[in-house]
Amino acid sequence: MPARGDHDARRRDVSEAVWRVLAGRGFGGLTLRAVAAEMDASTGLLTHYFPNKRALVAYALDLAEERTANRPLREAPPGLASLRAALLDVLPLTPAASGMNRIWVSSWDVALADPELGERQRRRYENWRARLRPHAAAAVERGELPAGTGVDGTVAAAAAFAHGLVVHALFDPDAYPPARQTALLEAFLAALTTASPLPPAPGDEE
């Protein structure tokens, strides 16, 4: 039986290999064979960790969640500044953020095809919106967003805007350099601050 240190080192090797395959080929290219080749190991060794493709995909999603959770986040004062910072944290403004986003966008294919993974993704985005919500609520309280602004609608709009911008920037980095992504986000937030408030939309829980 290998020593504990060897075991941990091997697990780290597996994680790194899974990550490199994801970064280069996305979930569509994630196979036991590809990970084994990346590690210069046998597919047999990999089946010790992942009995099947689905286990490998679930592990890759765990890994993406872990790395997303552990990335450095911007600090900002409460209210609109925090909402802005949280949205900037998502945009592909650096190579690392582009790589992470590329992996998440790629994961949508497997998530849409598998009810369990789809539900997991649904909850991820629900949780993300829940984390944005206090920032939007504080922005209304502080008068940075017009009184009467629908907080859930603002959060849903901001989340949609940021994720759509991620997709467009990933496919066309030349048209969406970091300065333009940031300027588009600033303009989006500025429009919210000067907009006439609309009544909460259907489905909002204000």
Place this chain on the structure above:
Amino acid sequence: MPARGDHDARRRDVSEAVWRVLAGRGFGGLTLRAVAAEMDASTGLLTHYFPNKRALVAYALDLAEERTANRPLREAPPGLASLRAALLDVLPLTPAASGMNRIWVSSWDVALADPELGERQRRRYENWRARLRPHAAAAVERGELPAGTGVDGTVAAAAAFAHGLVVHALFDPDAYPPARQTALLEAFLAALTTASPLPPAPGDEE
């Protein structure tokens, strides 16, 4: 040699089978074997149409483009109403539109992993923004958007907002029923109409 009519009928069968596989399993589940099974045919027959997986994926993208281009579109007066209609045409407001969007979102995985398919996708979105542009420009000319509004920035923001909303609605249809999607779009457009105009962003060609 089969008669021309037989040939066309068989091509239609292939298209329908490819579409059903895409609709159910996305690009990740699109294989010659899956399409053959869907047609109750041999994989050998399929290789007559598609020498390899890549040819099948390219054909599936052609099919998605063709069906997207041929879907009925809303008619609207020029300006903001046309911009609104063009964005509504994209949202998953009906089962057919959800199915189409599910296929496009799924295609992003293969497109991000393949430079040629990625470039094709990049051009698709560039063309879409180019089609939205005259609507935004007309909205400024007609005074529906504030004078001085950056047209390219408005188009980029609207396209990002719509595609992000597509993704969130696909993963969480209960939280994003058609009425809420529409209300979020209306609020987004309303914010543009009342916003203080911002100078054109870097990268804009006004």
